[in-house]
Amino acid sequence: MASRSKIHLKRFKINAMDYSKLSMESIRFNGGLLCTVDKKGRPNIMTIGWLLSGVAWYRPVLSVFVRKLRKSYFNLEESGEFTVNIVNEKCGKLVHFCGEITGHKVDKLKYLKVGLIPSETVQAPTLQKSVISYECKTIQVTDVPPAYIHAQEDLKLFDPNLFWRAYFGEVTAAYAVRNPEKYFSRWAYPL
Numbered sequence: 517m518a519s520r521s522k523i524h525l526k527r528f529k530i531n532a533m534d535y536s537k538l539s540m541e542s543i544r545f546n547g548g549l550l551c552t553v554d555k556k557g558r559p560n561i562m563t564i565g566w567l568l569s570g571v572a573w574y575r576p577v578l579s580v581f582v583r584k585l586r587k588s589y590f591n592l593e594e595s596g597e598f599t600v601n602i603v604n605e606k607c608g609k610l611v612h613f614c615g616e617i618t619g620h621k622v623d624k625l626k627y628l629k630v631g632l633i634p635s636e637t638v639q640a641p642t643l644q645k646s647v648i649s650y651e652c653k654t655i656q657v658t659d660v661p662p663a664y665i666h667a668q669e670d671l672k673l674f675d676p677n678l679f680w681r682a683y684f685g686e687v688t689a690a691y692a693v694r695n696p697e698k699y700f701s702r703w704a705y706p707l
């Protein structure tokens with residue numbers, strides 16, 4: 517019988533919103549991985565805890581919120597494209613590493629030797645380990661204004677000049693393994 521890690525490689529094209537709820541629940545509990553590329557096409561992965569799913573201009577959209585000091589921020593500004601990778605709890609170490617270490621200092625992908633899959637519609641690749649993946653093209657960019665932040669503690673923790681920038685990405689392709697819900701623990705998606 518094939519191992520689960522091998523099954524991860526076999527994925528299928530899905531409609532952009534087929535697994536929106538599962539993706540959101542997974543982000544809440546496991547975090548997700550944002551992949552972007554720099555000017556030279558070199559990829560970088562960053563952990564994300566903020567992800568919004570919805571519709572804009574009739575298009576399926578995923579929005580990521582990235583502070584303006586991240587390596588990923590500079591990549592997003594340069595490329596206007598990204599992928600969102602939904603992983604399960606087995607990727608805890610990867611999520612932790614990519615949420616602590618910056619691509620400004622470390623070539624995380626070289627270090628981690630994570631398998632990548634070239635995307636069909638964007639330059640940024642997706643991750644072999646992901647259960648669900650989205651390719652996105654930025655169609656709108658909005659800054660999060662410090663004046664409207666309800667979490668007042670964030671104002672003390674973060675420099676207001678380096679707050680989050682929201683990137684609304686049209687989902688131009690999406691993939692999932694078959695029966696993706698089976699890859700998550702029950703507690704991780706209280707449906």
Ligand SMILES: Cc1cc2nc3c(=O)[nH]c(=O)nc-3n(C[C@H](O)[C@H](O)[C@H](O)COP(=O)(O)O)c2cc1C
Nearest residue numbers: 562563564565566582583586587588615617618619
């Ligand atoms: C669980 C978790 C969720 C995170 N979510 C975000 C996020 O949504 N936006 C953000 O700007 N940083 C977030 N971070 C912090 C970045 O992942 C972290 O600073 C990372 O090292 C940035 O990588 P980069 O500089 O290579 O882009 C998160 C970190 C963790 C551990």
